[in-house]
Amino acid sequence: MDKFEQRLDQAARAAWLSYVGGRTQDEIASQLGVSRPGVQRLLALARQEGLVKVRIDHPIATCMMLSQQIGERFGLDFCDVVPVDTGTADSSYQYLAVAGAERLERYIERSAPLTLSLGSGRTVRAMVEALSRLDRPQHRFVSLVGNVARDGSSNRYDGIMVLADKTGGERFLLPAPVVAGSVEEKEAMLGQRLFHAVTDVALKAEAAFIGVGRIDRQAPLFQDHFINEGELDELLAMQAVGELLGWPMTQDGDVIDCSITRRVTSLPLELLRDQQLVALAGGREKAPAILAALRGGWLKGLVTDETAARFILDAES
Amino acid sequence: MDKFEQRLDQAARAAWLSYVGGRTQDEIASQLGVSRPGVQRLLALARQEGLVKVRIDHPIATCMMLSQQIGERFGLDFCDVVPVDTGTADSSYQYLAVAGAERLERYIERSAPLTLSLGSGRTVRAMVEALSRLDRPQHRFVSLVGNVARDGSSNRYDGIMVLADKTGGERFLLPAPVVAGSVEEKEAMLGQRLFHAVTDVALKAEAAFIGVGRIDRQAPLFQDHFINEGELDELLAMQAVGELLGWPMTQDGDVIDCSITRRVTSLPLELLRDQQLVALAGGREKAPAILAALRGGWLKGLVTDETAARFILDAES
DNA sequence: TCACTTGTCGATCAAATGATCGGACAATAC
DNA sequence: GTATTGTCCGATCATTTGATCGACAAGTGA
Numbered sequence: 059m060d061k062f063e064q065r066l067d068q069a070a071r072a073a074w075l076s077y078v079g080g081r082t083q084d085e086i087a088s089q090l091g092v093s094r095p096g097v098q099r100l101l102a103l104a105r106q107e108g109l110v111k112v113r114i115d116h117p118i119a120t121c122m123m124l125s126q127q128i129g130e131r132f133g134l135d136f137c138d139v140v141p142v143d144t145g146t147a148d149s150s151y152q153y154l155a156v157a158g159a160e161r162l163e164r165y166i167e168r169s170a171p172l173t174l175s176l177g178s179g180r181t182v183r184a185m186v187e188a189l190s191r192l193d194r195p196q197h198r199f200v201s202l203v204g205n206v207a208r209d210g211s212s213n214r215y216d217g218i219m220v221l222a223d224k225t226g227g228e229r230f231l232l233p234a235p236v237v238a239g240s241v242e243e244k245e246a247m248l249g250q251r252l253f254h255a256v257t258d259v260a261l262k263a264e265a266a267f268i269g270v271g272r273i274d275r276q277a278p279l280f281q282d283h284f285i286n287e288g289e290l291d292e293l294l295a296m297q298a299v300g301e302l303l304g305w306p307m308t309q310d311g312d313v314i315d316c317s318i319t320r321r322v323t324s325l326p327l328e329l330l331r332d333q334q335l336v337a338l339a340g341g342r343e344k345a346p347a348i349l350a351a352l353r354g355g356w357l358k359g360l361v362t363d364e365t366a367a368r369f370i371l372d373a374e375s
Numbered sequence: 376m377d378k379f380e381q382r383l384d385q386a387a388r389a390a391w392l393s394y395v396g397g398r399t400q401d402e403i404a405s406q407l408g409v410s411r412p413g414v415q416r417l418l419a420l421a422r423q424e425g426l427v428k429v430r431i432d433h434p435i436a437t438c439m440m441l442s443q444q445i446g447e448r449f450g451l452d453f454c455d456v457v458p459v460d461t462g463t464a465d466s467s468y469q470y471l472a473v474a475g476a477e478r479l480e481r482y483i484e485r486s487a488p489l490t491l492s493l494g495s496g497r498t499v500r501a502m503v504e505a506l507s508r509l510d511r512p513q514h515r516f517v518s519l520v521g522n523v524a525r526d527g528s529s530n531r532y533d534g535i536m537v538l539a540d541k542t543g544g545e546r547f548l549l550p551a552p553v554v555a556g557s558v559e560e561k562e563a564m565l566g567q568r569l570f571h572a573v574t575d576v577a578l579k580a581e582a583a584f585i586g587v588g589r590i591d592r593q594a595p596l597f598q599d600h601f602i603n604e605g606e607l608d609e610l611l612a613m614q615a616v617g618e619l620l621g622w623p624m625t626q627d628g629d630v631i632d633c634s635i636t637r638r639v640t641s642l643p644l645e646l647l648r649d650q651q652l653v654a655l656a657g658g659r660e661k662a663p664a665i666l667a668a669l670r671g672g673w674l675k676g677l678v679t680d681e682t683a684a685r686f687i688l689d690a691e692s
Numbered sequence: 693t694c695a696c697t698t699g700t701c702g703a704t705c706a707a708a709t710g711a712t713c714g715g716a717c718a719a720t721a722c
Numbered sequence: 723g724t725a726t727t728g729t730c731c732g733a734t735c736a737t738t739t740g741a742t743c744g745a746c747a748a749g750t751g752a
Contacts, residue, residue: 063436070433071458077429078473079460082738089461093702098740109433112394115507116387116426119380141388143396144406156395167484190432399708410732415710697750702743709738714731721726 073104124367142364155184171196177268178203197227204234234323237284265334271301300347311354345369390421441684459681472501488513494585495520514544521551554601582651588618617664628671662686
């Protein structure tokens with residue numbers, strides 16, 4: 059589809075003129091030889107395709123303070139706090155995505171070969187979407203969480219896919235569901251050579267960017283049918299408040315050993331202790347889960363928002 | 376001025392909501408508790424203070440082709456070509472600034488201590504303005520060109536100043552005019568201990584970001600009264616087409632030895648051969664000067680625009 | 693060959709944005 | 723205490739932007 063490439067080209071040109079040059083759409087129209095609505099469409103395309111990257115480059119005092127306090131208390135290498143948007147909480151994870159992408163870029167930019175691993179979830183996905191294109195074929199990207207749904211369908215647009223596409227790096231996908239159907243199924247999977255090959259790469263990763271899951275009626279594990287209602291109730295009864303990579307934990311960050319845990323196929327958290335584990339999550343609902351992950355000492359880095367940051371510091375003081 | 380800081384804070388917040396969150400100014404207004412025109416002013420402030428950084432993240436095919444050809448022909452490590460804006464050529468150097476800042480960021484981002492040197496000129500200045508704030512107190516920044524005007528006044532807002540302010544790094548300013556009043560004055564300067572201290576640092580720089588000067592009636596050397604009309608005529612008579620750091624050169628890139636050269640106080644280009652010399656310049660008028668610099672083999676990197684790139688390739692084929 | 697689908701383009705209008713202007717409030721001088 | 727000056731704020735209007743809709747052209751199948 060060469061036609062599409064050409065269109066993207068012109069979209070990029072329009073974006074330069076509009077966002078960097080500050081020209082009006084009329085001026086751009088006459089310069090590119092299209093109508094004004096044409097420019098409109100080009101700019102919309104440019105944004106949609108993620109050609110336009112905006113970053114706000116100022117440490118907001120409140121956020122800085124929160125990030126410093128959290129970083130100190132939990133011994134993090136870094137903690138980014140993005141401002142909260144009390145309007146629609148829905149698109150709030152866009153902010154996390156942009157801030158997370160900035161951190162991710164720091165790793166990828168390095169020219170020395172690098173192995174990075176990725177968790178699953180909307181926020182992680184949005185982060186790689188927000189990432190700049192950067193040619194780094196020497197890097198390797200590996201998923202920590204199975205990208206196969208329970209019905210056997212593989213998610214073509216996994217975060218790893220997007221990341222590898224954007225950098226030209228190698229991709230390693232975990233051929234498994236997050237939670238296996240049974241203990242036997244999990245055992246069978248762990249025995250597979252391919253499965254082992256991927257987890258071996260994951261263990262060599264330098265850093266891991268993961269999401270944080272809440273454990274309640276809206277838990278992603280439950281919503282995506284990885285666990286059923288009975289299992290969810292079991293987790294809640296055992297005081298689970300959140301999960302990392304599918305591993306449920308109490309509010310103190312201890313991983314809960316139960317019937318579900320024995321079917322989780324993702325890498326045991328213990329094995330990731332040496333890695334830079336970076337979590338991306340925010341919002342009032344996820345705050346208890348984030349706090350649990352911090353208390354457990356699992357994380358080395360955190361990207362969150364004001365709401366969650368405030369909750370965490372309030373709960374700790 | 377704590378008041379101003381607070382205002383910037385809110386401006387940053389407004390910018391997040393507007394540019395990353397995509398909210399309308401009305402929504403932002405009600406969220407921040409100010410009137411709509413208030414938000415308007417905040418956003419204007421944010422842009423003016425350079426809080427908002429936009430980057431277009433797509434290789435425009437034409438530009439890519441040009442950059443590749445130039446890079447190959449002149450053995451550059453890299454060559455960036457930004458799209459041209461046939462509208463107002465005046466603000467066109469904004470594009471160069473953004474592209475240059477991206478390159479500069481690559482260096483500064485490194486955490487290992489680094490010494491970088493900077494030339495003078497509007498484009499270089501605009502580049503550091505466009506740079507993101509990044510805390511790197513371990514770096515050193517040094518000017519390759521005197522920042523003292525002929526009347527003795529020092530330019531408070533030298534590029535080095537802005538760069539050091541943004542990173543927290545050390546600054547080394549060359550206490551001299553670009554061109555000394557006389558040969559004796561130059562000799563006296565070279566003898567100064569302070570002058571030597573600065574140039575010693577400059578020689579250790581890893582990379583240098585410099586502008587390219589044209590030599591004609593609009594030559595910056597002439598416009599800023601570093602040389603008078605007679606001297607300009609002398610240079611033109613000797614076939615000078617451009618200059619790097621004040622060193623005039625022919626269209627083949629040979630530095631011209633003349634009465635003016637003997638008064639130039641900046642570092643001899645020969646001494647910078649080992650460094651990553653990166654030039655930032657574009658436009659039809661500067662094109663011959665850029666070509667000369669390339670032919671002389673002085674540059675390792677170039678950030679230019681389509682117009683100049685086309686001129687260069689046409690002249691060489 | 694004709695009708696129908698599909699996709700693209702431009703006219704038009706509503707919404708959002710940027711800019712100007714006048715007024716209010718505070719600080720300072722008289 | 724009053725006047726003056728400067729600054730900040732919000733109402734208003736012109737411009738710019740985003741979205742919808744209808745028209746037209748190209749391609750497709752009958």
